[in-house]
Amino acid sequence: MDNKKSLIAEQMSGQRKRLVLLTLLSLMLGIAIVSQAGLLAEAVQRVFVEKASLSSVALLLALLLSVMAIRTLLLYANGRVGLSMAAEAKANMRSAVLQKLTHASMPSTLRGQTGGKVSVALDAVDEADSYFSHYMPRMAEAAIIPVLILVFTFILHANTGFILLFTAPFIPLFMILVGLQTKNKSEEKYAQLAEFSGTFLDSLQGLVTLKIFGQSRRQQQQIERSSLGYRDATMDILKVAFTNTFMLESIVMLSIGIVALELAIQLLVFKSMPFHTAFLVLLLVPEFFNLLKNTGTAFHSGRTSMGAVRKVEQMLAEIGGGTQPEEGQQSSAKLLRMPPSIALDDVHFHYAPDSFELKAGPVSIGPGEHIAIVGKSGSGKTTLLHLFAGLLKPVSGTVMVNGSPLTEWEEDSWFEQVSYITQHPYIFAGTFADNIAIGAGRTVSRDEIKQAAEEAGLSTLVAGLEQGLDTYVGEGGRGLSGGEKQRLALARAFLKRPALILFDEPTVGLDLQTEQILQSSITALARNATMITVAHRLYTIRQADHILFMDHGVLAAAGPHEELLEHVSQYAEMVDIQRKGGSA
Ligand code: ADP
Numbered sequence: 001m002d003n004k005k006s007l008i009a010e011q012m013s014g015q016r017k018r019l020v021l022l023t024l025l026s027l028m029l030g031i032a033i034v035s036q037a038g039l040l041a042e043a044v045q046r047v048f049v050e051k052a053s054l055s056s057v058a059l060l061l062a063l064l065l066s067v068m069a070i071r072t073l074l075l076y077a078n079g080r081v082g083l084s085m086a087a088e089a090k091a092n093m094r095s096a097v098l099q100k101l102t103h104a105s106m107p108s109t110l111r112g113q114t115g116g117k118v119s120v121a122l123d124a125v126d127e128a129d130s131y132f133s134h135y136m137p138r139m140a141e142a143a144i145i146p147v148l149i150l151v152f153t154f155i156l157h158a159n160t161g162f163i164l165l166f167t168a169p170f171i172p173l174f175m176i177l178v179g180l181q182t183k184n185k186s187e188e189k190y191a192q193l194a195e196f197s198g199t200f201l202d203s204l205q206g207l208v209t210l211k212i213f214g215q216s217r218r219q220q221q222q223i224e225r226s227s228l229g230y231r232d233a234t235m236d237i238l239k240v241a242f243t244n245t246f247m248l249e250s251i252v253m254l255s256i257g258i259v260a261l262e263l264a265i266q267l268l269v270f271k272s273m274p275f276h277t278a279f280l281v282l283l284l285v286p287e288f289f290n291l292l293k294n295t296g297t298a299f300h301s302g303r304t305s306m307g308a309v310r311k312v313e314q315m316l317a318e319i320g321g322g323t324q325p326e327e328g329q330q331s332s333a334k335l336l337r338m339p340p341s342i343a344l345d346d347v348h349f350h351y352a353p354d355s356f357e358l359k360a361g362p363v364s365i366g367p368g369e370h371i372a373i374v375g376k377s378g379s380g381k382t383t384l385l386h387l388f389a390g391l392l393k394p395v396s397g398t399v400m401v402n403g404s405p406l407t408e409w410e411e412d413s414w415f416e417q418v419s420y421i422t423q424h425p426y427i428f429a430g431t432f433a434d435n436i437a438i439g440a441g442r443t444v445s446r447d448e449i450k451q452a453a454e455e456a457g458l459s460t461l462v463a464g465l466e467q468g469l470d471t472y473v474g475e476g477g478r479g480l481s482g483g484e485k486q487r488l489a490l491a492r493a494f495l496k497r498p499a500l501i502l503f504d505e506p507t508v509g510l511d512l513q514t515e516q517i518l519q520s521s522i523t524a525l526a527r528n529a530t531m532i533t534v535a536h537r538l539y540t541i542r543q544a545d546h547i548l549f550m551d552h553g554v555l556a557a558a559g560p561h562e563e564l565l566e567h568v569s570q571y572a573e574m575v576d577i578q579r580k581g582g583s584a
Contacts, residue, residue: 007313008131008306011089018085022140025078030145032071033287034152039064041280049275078137086132090125093312097121100319103411108319113198120315123197124190127308135302142295149288153281157273159266160259160281164288167255171248171292175299178244185240186307189233194311196226241300248296252289259285339368339499339530340402340417342388347397349387358383360555361397363548370526370543372535374574375550381534382504384550388532389502390414416441419498419525423506424482425489429474432462432488436469439492448495455524456491457517458484482506483514490521501531505540538578547571 012019043060046052097120101109146168154161203210203219210216263282266273344361358380365371373381386392387399390406399406406414419439427435436449449469453462461484465471471478473488480488486506493501503522510518519539522531535541547564549557549571557568564571 007093007309007316011092011132014092015085015088018081019136019140022078022081022137023144025074025081026137026140026144027148029071029074029078029141030148032067032074033145034148034284036064036067036071037280037283037287039067041276041283044279045276078141079133082133082137085136086129089132090129093125093128093309094121096316097125097312100316104319111318113194113202115197115199115201116194117315118201119194119197120190120311123193124308124311127190128305128312130301131305131309135298135305138295138298139302141291146288146291149284149291153284153288156277157263157266157281159262160285163255163259163262164285167251167258168288168292170251170255171296174247174251175244175296178240178300179303181240184307185233185237186304187310188307189230189237189304190308190311192226192230192233196223196230199223199226237304244300245297248293252293255289256285339528341365341367342500342530342532343400344387345397345400347387347394347399349383349392349394356380356383356553358387358553360384360387360548360550363555363558365530365532365546368528368530369545370531370533371546371548372533372541372544373548373550374535374541374571376574379550380553381550383553384548384555385502385504385532385534389418389420389500391420416496417499418502419493419496419500420502421486421489421493421504421522423486423504425485425492427474427480427485427488429476430472431467431470432458432465432473433469435473435488436491436495439495441496444495449491452491452494455494455521456487457521458487458491461487483510483518486518487521490518490525493525494521497528498525499529501526501529503531503533505533505536507536536578538575541575541578549574 039060043057043064046057046060047054101117150161150164150168153164200223203223207216210219260282263273263278267275267278341364343364346361347359349358350356373384375381383392387394390399390409390411393407401409401414428438432453433446433449436452437444439452440448446469450459453459453469462468462471465478473480483506501522506518533540533544535544541547542561544561547557547559547561548555549564549568551570557564557571559567565575566572
């Protein structure tokens with residue numbers, strides 16, 4: 001609960017100067033409002049009651065005009081301060097979300113739906129805008145100006161002061177009642193929106209699969225359901241907002257009516273009051289209530305914003321820690337782009353308690369060795385690879401790199417040394433060249449990109465394209481086959497020249513030529529690196545210096561191929577199946 005307030009409080013404390021400025025502006029605005037009313041009443045009194053000539057009040061009118069101009073300027077300045085507060089707060093929140101997403105551990109980053117995360121990072125943060133741009137300035141005004149007007153009214157005519165004092169509390173009282181009612185509504189609205197965005201994006205991405213299985217209609221209904229859910233949540237909030245405005249208007253009208261009635265009685269029946277005072281009071285009272293009414297509306301939008309901010313907070317909390325590497329960070333210079341040695345002591349890992357468990361170790365991989373992880377599907381090969389990579393953290397036990405725990409390495413400098421070629425590398429929307437250049441983490445020349453593409457065996461493909469390396473690939477661009485994507489990932493790796501290569505060998509059969517290209521490129525890349533491959537091909541397995549054989553999440557055996565063939569019957573069986581299955 002404590003950190004629920006923290007995000008707003010954090011933003012506020014970063015913006016103290018602007019808050020002080022808001023307070024000052026509000027004070028000046030209050031003085032301008034009172035002066036404007038005073039000057040107007042004076043002018044009316046002179047022209048209409050005392051029948052003074054227009055020229056004699058010229059100075060007064062000029063003064064009135066300049067006060068009005070100042071008031072407008074102050075209002076504008078107030079708005080500007082609010083907007084810049086909102087802009088800064090939104091930028092901060094978005095960068096906090098991005099930071100968390102990029103630095104958190106892999107499982108927590110992947111948790112939840114992408115569409116939902118996008119909606120929180122974009123829509124919910126946008127909704128937080130009005131808290132800073134609307135709610136805060138109005139609250140600053142409400143804290144100062146009504147008090148100023150009230151004091152002034154008491155001095156002018158105590159009766160009206162009392163009427164204001166008795167009717168005004170109805171407005172905050174009413175706001176509290178509404179607030180209680182809408183407490184969870186806006187949070188609910190954001191939950192609905194996130195769900196809707198998640199379902200929508202998911203369906204779009206899986207459209208082909210849905211069509212093939214004839215499920216597009218069902219999915220359509222699901223989208224409809226979640227969009228209706230969002231509509232209802234929004235309508236609920238709007239309903240409250242409209243009732244809110246209606247009730248506030250009624251209270252205000254009624255209160256002004258009472259004041260006017262009282263003034264009329266004083267003025268006409270008892271004749272106990274000069275016109276000038278009555279008129280001035282009558283000018284000030286609507287200002288007083290208008291301010292309170294605006295506060296009411298701002299209060300409502302502030303609440304909606306709070307719901308959105310809470311959603312952002314919730315997401316930040318869900319993604320959890322892991323932003324900082326553990327203490328005892330050491331310099332990254334240790335690795336020096338030399339192939340590292342990697343070792344596991346008794347490492348234990350699970351994604352969640354009571355789910356798949358992995359036990360491995362002790363294992364020791366020498367610098368420059370090539371390791372193959374083999375085992376049946378679901379035996380934990382990829383999980384083990386991710387543990388080696390530092391993408392997952394062991395629940396117990398340690399991954400040691402060059403003799404020191406991996407957790408002591410600074411994350412960025414560690415990943416600078418590592419290339420991970422997955423089966424389905426992510427291709428960003430952009431050109432071929434852009435996608436390759438990502439690998440370098442620095443600005444690279446066109447020639448370097450060309451060279452990398454060639455080394456990865458992409459040159460024939462690229463040469464066949466009309467726009468060559470400038471062809472658009474990724475979402476919205478030219479499609480690439482699985483083998484081509486992997487070669488693109490390889491080209492990235494060639495630019496990077498990693499000291500550690502992680503390779504998830506394709507399980508699907510590639511054509512012989514593609515496979516040969518891939519194979520020779522990988523061999524070239526791995527000449528000066530430690531390499532760990534999740535291997536499916538007999539060829540790769542035979543070539544490896546060491547095999548790690550996984551069975552049901554346990555590292556069942558480790559050693560050279562021949563040795564395992566001889567001593568581990570399960571391994572021999574698996575190899576046999578592979579051989580018969582024709583490992584292409
Ligand atoms: P392999 O690569 O040998 O096919 P994996 O390491 O991918 O096996 O998966 C091992 C087990 O871990 C599987 O049972 C899989 O369902 C489970 N698993 C994989 N990723 C996750 C995850 N992110 N959360 C929970 N369980 C997972």
